[in-house]
Amino acid sequence: MMDGTMNEDWIENARMIVESARAVVPADGNLARVRAARFQGCGFDRAVMAQAAELGWPLMRVAEDAGGLGLGLRETCALMEVLGAGLLPEPVLSTITAAALLQEALPEEAMTGEAVIVTAWQDATGDQGWQGGARDGTLQGTKVHVPGADGADLFAVLTCAGVAIVPRDAQGVTVESAETLDGCRPGRVRLDGVAAEILPCPRAEAVLQDARLAHAAYLLGLSGRALEITLDYLRVREQFGRPIGSFQSLQHRATEMKISLELSRAAIFATARRFDAGADPRARAHGAARCKLRASALAMLVAREAVQMHGAMGITDEADIGLFVRKAMAEANTYGSPREQRATLTGLLAEEHAA
């Protein structure tokens, strides 16, 4: 459907995007900015969102004939992996998702980064439903866990009737944000008879599946970097006159993490390729759930092991590994907990056997 999806040049595209990400994610893994931004203001830096817009990220998943870049999901996942490794607190994925929903309707100021747009889709905690929020041509209801809600200017509100652009200061909009473990401020957006043009959005479910997969890639990046840091620690930390990484029990568990990581990476990029090539709805639902399931489990596995293998150092906020642990805790269940993914998968299995 999108022009870029059939492009065999995806690897080159991905390389360029990953390269461009270095503007906001330091190549040396320095997390000083990320650490300083936690628990401050809206929890992210608008200047970084402006930079992201300059780099064209919001337009990645907008079709070329709609004025976008028409890039594939593989490129998006490659980007998200880098952003995850850098623990980027900015709601980039939510912006990409908003743009993918809106296509040519994406407002100019969101394209330039002058305004930050995020997606408000989720109806309830622990539930992937997004159909609520529209009544008689106006917006009525609540959207929860909206990333970056505290600092956003515009919401792309997704309902069964379609998608609407809602300025944060529009009549009838209230935002209640809450701090996450990693120091971001997503929020609950209440819509009380908000007048807005609701645009049809036939690809809504597919765009959310894309987002689920891209979020899995963010968790992959986070886990990969946390594993690297932990492996480095195993190499340098000495007890009993030798590096703790020489102890076989730790070696085996480190190997376990590596296997999980590579399974996750393979599944995510193969699934993204299938999405790019045009997978049917069942394959999409299944692929997104499967990848998100593994990535969530991976992130929490690495978080647990990273703490344990760092000993008391892993219990401190001073060591950077703690930033990964708190981010994993904050993000593992967004776009659906493992429990929800398994429910999706068992539902699909039942359908298959009924058919």
Add this chain to the structure above:
Amino acid sequence: MTGQPDYNAMSDDDFRAMVRSFVEASYPDIPRHSLSRLHWHEVKPWYLILSQKGWICPTWPREHGGMGLTAGKHLIMIEEFERYGCARVNDIGPVMLGPLLLRHGSEEQKAQFLPRILSGEDVWAQGYSEPGAGSDLAAVRCEAVRDGDDWVINGQKTWCTLGMDANWVFILARTDKTVKKQAGISFLLVPMDAPGVTIRNIENLELEAEFCEVFFDDVRVPADHIVGRVNDGWSVAKALLGHERVFIGAPRLSASALARLGHIARRAGVWDDPVFRDRYVTLQCDVMDLTDLFETYVDRLRDGREIGADVAMLKIFQSELYQRISELMMEVAAEDSGLRATPEGDRQLHAAATWLSARPTTIFGGSTEIMRNMLAKAVLELPS
């Protein structure tokens, strides 16, 4: 404080009823069921109430101001405190140093330090670990050198739990560098307000300053502040702490976490989900099996039988079970588990708070890896 009655002569039921009514009537207006440690300024009222009652050191002999409780009675007391959700006091003095002084301390040391623990005048911290000496504790480098009538201490300790609340710290210091590492360590008592002692708080993963580093820069303590003989600190410190070793594997942390998991599941609307129930009953069986295993150790204590190295199995299983319960909590609470507080503001039912509080249990007091190594050698007698 002397003249405590002989509680061991009471029936278990009477003793339990007495403890329960005392706790209910006396617990001060401070948090209950707290997942993180309270600081001295918060928990002090409770310490002083227990001190007044003569109940702050349940295991010490009665002639030293304790209750002289048997393991069975002590367990009942712990259970009742837990049931009510009493905050854990700064208990390094009552639980660690007191019994250690009773066994290894001089008469002067007992006379000087025990009453001050009983009264709450002294709050102790444990200074064993160093940046380079964690699991390999015998690698301590903090050094004490004899100079006239003093020991002069230089070096660093770290991860001192509630060290910022303490006015005394006991440390393991290197007093002989020429011998095998375990043979050159001494056990010293150091006032925190001695010139040359500085501390730096360390924020933990829950963003609370619960432990600290302690630096010693030419700190002088009198020669008689050593416990046991010079260079004998390793055996002093390693001396088994009686039934505390068993109680650390008690199922109560897991049992109460399981109950909270049930609440979280109900709130999240998944309590009736058969998939959830499948996992819940698995954990429930784990808690019940642990309880039965724990009871076999308590029976051994009651019968006055030896407790061997195998008791480490309890701690391993309990701490990992607590963690597994916390992991299911995170999943069940879904996105809310990623928030800093639950929307309802109840920390007890915040999955992340339990997840975080469960992490150190497999690290301190001997990590699960070190315990498994030890079990493999000492119990399974596998080759090195």
